[in-house]
Amino acid sequence: MGCTAAPDRNSAVSGLSVVVAGGGTAGHIEPALAVADALRALDPSIRVTALGTSKGLDSTLIPARGYPLELIPPVPMPRKPNKDLLRLPGRVRDAYRQTRQVLESVDADVVIGFGGYVSLPAYLAASWPLRKKKRIPVVVHEANAKGGLANKVGARRAARVLAAVADSGIHAKGLKDAEIIGIPVRSSITSLDRAALRAEARKHFGLPADGPVLLVFGGSQGARSLNNATSGAAQAFIDAGISVLHAHGPKNTLELPDGVADGKGAKYVAVPYLNRMDLAYSAADAVVCRSGAMTVAEVSAVGLPATYVPLPIGNGEQELNAIPVVSAGGGAIVKDADLSAQYLIDNVIPLMHDAGRLSGMGRAAADAGHRDAATSVARIVMEVARK
Structure with missing residues (x-):
């Protein structure tokens, strides 16, 4: 002991x-x-x-x-x-x-x-x-x-x-x-005022003050499928004026396709780990993430729309974790095998430009939480x- x-x-x-x-x-x-x-x-x-x-x-x-x-x-x-x-x-x-x-x-x-x-x-x-x-x-x-x-x-x-x-x-x-x-x-998440912290959060991560931001993370260790799909769509996000804050995991490296460059006021910011999740949530307008129970609880508590990608092992509990929030209209579920750069381009980029839909999904996510x-x-x- x-x-x-x-x-x-x-x-x-x-x-x-x-x-x-x-x-x-x-x-x-x-x-x-x-x-x-x-x-x-x-x-x-x-x-x-x-x-x-x-x-x-x-x-x-x-x-x-x-x-x-x-x-x-x-x-x-x-x-x-x-x-x-x-x-x-x-x-x-x-x-x-x-x-x-x-x-x-x-x-x-x-x-x-x-x-x-x-x-x-x-x-x-x-x-x-x-x-x-x-x-x-x-x-x-x-x-x-x-x-x-x-x-x-x-x-x-x-x-x-x-x-x-x-x-x-x-x-x-x-x-x-x-x-x-x-x-x-934790109370620092449930009491989070994302709007009040938005400017500080974006400055903290080196993100543009204006324009949509997508937060991507795969749990504390990252997720290879999320890393590959999001980095593969990097230029498409930037060309669409969408910035990305991507936590790829402390043991992983992230390689963007050749020629990817910031543009149209958007940036792709990759970090190994997010020590300040409160600021990460405040900087973002939507999330792509796994659906562990704690992740679903936090993302719902702060009222962020999410694309959940359940871990494809275990007894299927990750998909079950996300179902109540998705059923309430606060997100979507995509199977790990179906996640790709093209999926993000076809589904997440249009969402990031639809302020009304983002707002409605955010309210639904918050209402589904405790x-x-x-x-x-x-x-x-x-x-x-x-x-």
Whole structure:
């Protein structure tokens, strides 16, 4: 067990102790931290400790937001029978023991999990204590349209089970579905005034002050299909007077076709990673992106029309994530195999020049979101802890 910052043991008597478990990917970490922020806003005496692993973005994102991070062994859930499945019991046992030590050391009053590598040991350590020690109540939140195994296990003995959308397959014992509450999104996104930040945002990225801007990103690591299609249409966007802000991923490089040059007041700005998503959203008029649960939640919360390109692996949850927003009129879905430079030229360029359609889609996207989800989840966590 390791930690990047030790919790304040002297404050143990001054407020509730909440442990959030959502490490691994930004899609699990961000909702956990959004709820942590909401808890502190509701009651500054609450002590929040985050569980994470040495893998993934935990050690980068969590301490930067000011929360103690306790590291435990990751427990990835194999998707099919293999050697990893045989190693699973031992991994669960080791992670369970270390997680239970963390829960006892911070005197946890409640655990809230968001799925991912750290949630399963958190649920087990809280709900199945050894030697007649205190059982700690659990709250489960499922962000994806199709729930994962860790949350299904946690839901069996959870005090409350929450979900972003209906029919995720995650529900408390005796109920047919979870409580539908949306995805917790940080307040810096839900309260974002894109119009007020537009000039600053465009200056920050070196984009023209006027004219339409398309934001393209494929998650924290980028996406090759999005990179290839968008760069292939680069000159067409510039010739149409449309600027592009393209985050291609820190491990990827982006090669534009020979001869591509800025023109007609438009620029193609490529960056490895977007550290200021608030400014990226404020600079943009529309988005082309993947449809991870957190991405859909944020893009909807800020009211941006989107072309969603679901990741073509897994159990199809990315497409399911986008369907509610698209059904409401806030975006479109294109399969990864169908995405091409020509698709963007035929579909996205006309959209970028249709101000009325962009505005209507933006309103529909915002209406489909749940801006107050983080505060709602935080209130439930406090209620469960105090019982």
